[in-house]
Amino acid sequence: MKFKSNTLRKWSRAVHRDLSFFFSGMLLIYAVSGLVMNHRDSINPHYIIERxxxxxxxxxxxxxxxxxxxxxxxxxxxxxxxxNYTKHYYPKPGVVKVFLKGGSNLVVHLRTATAEYESVRKRHVISEMTKLHYNPGRWWTYFADAFAVGLILITLTGIIMLKGSKGLWGRGGVELLVGILIPLAFLFLF
Structure with a gap:
């Protein structure tokens, strides 16, 4: 029995290591874009807007x-x-709104001789990364499914890799239980 458990742990380490390296880039992309998407009220993931x-x-x-x-x-x-001028119109008397290519605009208050300029520029890298959360195509679905299966395998091999007080029947098991209970608490209690 000891031979089988040592062999299983050896294979778990190899699978865990190789899948972790293979999917680490994707994990970083999802983590960074996920953080940005969680805070969309303070950062627009697609555009830089300056007034x-x-x-x-x-x-x-x-x-x-x-x-x-x-x-x-x-x-x-x-x-x-x-x-970049496209057109202008008068939303109300004495106010001119000027539309520019790319989404920028200028609002001019003729009576007070003041203006508000809103610059809209595309946020390139983060914008493309967040699109992956919306499943941009069939081939991406296949890779995302492989990523999900890979994460399951990384998790399972990580759980069985260690034995003793740091493994599943010790501190690791407690951490696993807490890691399951926290999302469940958010789903059912909040």
């Missing part, structure tokens, strides 16, 4: 109720956005 308020130079648009496309392009020059 800037400023006062227009004295005399620019003084007393204007409507402005031309050329005047809008002049307003966009200091922002470096003149080539």
């Amino acid at each position: 800037k308020e400023y006062t227009l130079p004295a005399g620019q648009l003084t007393g204007a109720e409507k402005i031309t496309r050329e005047q809008v392009l002049q307003l966009l020059q200091p922002l470096g956005e003149e080539d």
Whole structure:
């Protein structure tokens, strides 16, 4: 019996080690993107959005109720956005909203000569990583399933690798039980 348990532990170490190395990259990607997704209220995983308020130079648009496309392009020059102009309209009297390529925009208050610029830029790496949580395709489903099976095998081999007071019948078993009870408590008590 001792020979079989030692052989099982030896194979468990090998499987645990090799699968851990193989899936560690995926585990890191899921962990980082999962953290970002858990905090979507404070960080947008897909875009960097920056807002800037400023006062227009004295005399620019003084007393204007409507402005031309050329005047809008002049307003966009200091922002470096003149080539990104798509259209503008008046959501209410004395206010012009300018739409720019990529989702950025400029709101100009003609009466107070103030403006609010909202810059929207794509957040590349994190955005792509979070897409993996939404199952982007059939081939990804196969890899994600293999990843899930790999995690199960890593867990099971980790559980049986150690024996004695640090193994399943000692401290390891207590930690395993606590690790099961915490998510169950969140599911059923909170």
